[in-house]
Amino acid sequence: MQNFLIKDGLLQGANFIPSPNFNARPTIQGKPTITGIVIHNISLPPSQFGKTDKTGTHFVKSFFQNQLNPDDHEYFKTIANLQVSAHLFIERNGQVTQFVNFDDRAWHAGQSSYLGRANCNDFTIGIELEGDDFSEFTDVQYDVLAQVITAIHHAYPATHRHLMGHSDIAPNRKTDPGEFFEWGRLRQLVGEFMGDLGK
Numbered sequence: 001m002q003n004f005l006i007k008d009g010l011l012q013g014a015n016f017i018p019s020p021n022f023n024a025r026p027t028i029q030g031k032p033t034i035t036g037i038v039i040h041n042i043s044l045p046p047s048q049f050g051k052t053d054k055t056g057t058h059f060v061k062s063f064f065q066n067q068l069n070p071d072d073h074e075y076f077k078t079i080a081n082l083q084v085s086a087h088l089f090i091e092r093n094g095q096v097t098q099f100v101n102f103d104d105r106a107w108h109a110g111q112s113s114y115l116g117r118a119n120c121n122d123f124t125i126g127i128e129l130e131g132d133d134f135s136e137f138t139d140v141q142y143d144v145l146a147q148v149i150t151a152i153h154h155a156y157p158a159t160h161r162h163l164m165g166h167s168d169i170a171p172n173r174k175t176d177p178g179e180f181f182e183w184g185r186l187r188q189l190v191g192e193f194m195g196d197l198g199k
């Protein structure tokens with residue numbers, strides 16, 4: 001397995017492409033608290049994977065940079081003005097891009113609540129998988145996701161056992177990561193990787 005490390009809120013080994021869509025997390029006794037991880041899916045245009053603009057930039061990366069061109073696809077006209085982001089994006093081939101420092105608040109969850117606490121962006125890390133609600137995710141996506149989550153658990157121990165889907169925290173609005181997402185498989189891999197690192 002690839003060993004990801006987190007240093008100063010950045011995932012070593014990932015491309016870092018800063019998004020303007022973030023702000024400070026609320027602090028408790030001067031420190032941000034990070035106590036969960038939210039899994040999403042995204043594809044642009046919907047259900048098309050690996051698509052890029054004329055410059056070769058992945059549409060999802062353009063979207064999180066506020067640089068999606070509404071002329072490139074009809075659907076983009078409806079979302080080009082949204083200001084959103086995630087901490088991480090994992091493509092179908094397992095490539096990982098970070099957009100927001102983990103210590104900062106990315107804008108991925110929207111109106112949401114988890115265990116009675118509202119505004120999940122305040123205290124979670126958001127991970128987008130390239131995919132949709134109607135397709136299997138790739139093997140390498142599960143592997144990389146589990147490796148990344150393992151690194152997050154070590155850097156932010158309070159996230160341990162607080163994995164959630166966007167649909168869990170915003171059930172009336174959101175369906176991702178969808179019924180094809182294999183939670184059992186992810187948990188098994190994370191458990192294996194956590195065990196490896198503990199030896």
Ligand SMILES: [Zn+2]
Pocket residue numbers: 039040041108166174176
């Ligand atoms: Zn989502």
